[in-house]
Amino acid sequence: MIDSPAGVRSALDTVDYLVDDGLAMAVFLSLRLGKPLLLEGEPGVGKTAAAKALASSLGTPLIRLQCYEGLTPGEALYEWNYQRQLLAIRLAEARHEKLADADLFTAEFLQDRPILRAVRHPGPTPPVLLIDEIDRADDEFEALLFEFLGEASVTIPELGTFTAITPPVVVLTSNRSRDLHDALRRRCLYHWIEFPTLDRAVEIVRRAVPGATGPLIRSATELIGRIRRLELDKSPGLAETIDWVSALAALGATDLAPGDALRTLGAIAKTPDDRRTIAEAF
Template sequence: MRETVEVPWFSSPDDVAARLSATGYLTDPATATTAYLAGALEKPLLVEGPAGVGKTELAKAVARATGADLVRLQCYEGLDEARALYEWNYKKQLLRIQASQGHDTSWAETHDDIFTDEFLLTRPLLTAIRRDEPTVLLIDEVDKTDVEVEGLLLEVLSDFQVTIPELGTVTAVRRPFVVLTSNASRELSEALKRRCLYLHLDYPDAEREREIVLSQVPELEALVAEQLVATVGRLRDLELKKAPSIAESVDWARTLVALEIRELDDKAVDDTLGVVLKHASDQERAVRELRLRK
């Protein structure tokens, strides 16, 4: 049987920057270096920062750039092992038990029969562990889970293995590229952090954001791009419920192109503000602070 030779995720930080850029994701040196090390060292990457700075998109870009499949665990309050790891198909097991009644079958034989792969429902963590193909595992918004869920992650992220009492320990044949994202709504445990490389992403500076916007919306005029980025920067300086994300900057750019707006004056901002600010109170503050209406 021919042995499969694993290809490294990336050959260098420069390779990361070039390949992610080709997918439309622009990186800075710190991001490129940390992403390279996550693949080279086979260590999970914890990415923290405010909402909308590209944390989730980084995992998606790695998957696109490497041709890997993306397996995503969306975290939320109340997430448990059954939704994150695995559960048994109880209905199917019950049907098998009922079908075996009347036959000369011992309970031990029936038990062994119903706790097999046929009855196992794999969830994102176990799915990523069991895959032979290149896989990017995205554990998104891990700070939204209960603290107890971190204990579940420790075994997976320490040894890339999962223990199923009825089946034994399942160890990854090929370690996935793991990205955990956090909006820092709560402090994560030191035990979890120790198992990860760390990257903090913040809103880009004006020049980088202009590059991002123009890479995504090349038909936007350069002057309008500069005005848009400057206005988004001013909005982020306000005390808003939700500051504009990079994705919303891009959406705004597409809106301006669609409306054939060639100058982002006060009227244009006022008319399209709902694209970037999604709370009425934020819009009112922006109008007041930026003095859009006379």
């Protein structure tokens, strides 16, 4: 496993994910201490990509739980296979047998959802569990995570507690659309991902869009930095920068020309007002 913050930087660099010292330290401590890591930052700065890159660099599966309003325990932790239970009941009836409740709520009828799947992963290398955009889930859903985040276990009333033999590497992301519960934050290490410096952003885009020219990448990235200082509904992040440079490169652009920039604003402006504001700033 990775044995230092420098090792984190090196490992992630091999999968073309560049990190600063702060994020390298946060990831290293999460791995070393076995603590979940909560990543916050503006949309598009690479929070989700960090978990994907970490799984890739470790050569381990990525298990992803995408959060949304109304997310239920059956979709996140575990669920019973009701169709198989019903089939078992019908087969028992055909044989003139009677099934007790205990016969129907066994491991045979259990369906793993992302969190239980991470707990029951056989190892030896732990999986990376990404709990993406936890701030989009309901407040009540956070309480369901406390046992797992604190003890790497899931309790199923009918079967007991499942505890991970090899605790997963857990990464939670949040865009701060709402405040998270203090109890969740206490169970995690924390890091805020800043929008990268110009030079690092240029290098990130260069790796993501290898077909683009150096002048195009630098001029587009510099312009994104200026655009982010405008009063926008949704400021473009690194993801949008990469999309924009990809679109410009697809048009055969080798440098940032106003005509090409205006024609491809849909890659960075996500509302009519933002498109107008950005266009007026050219």
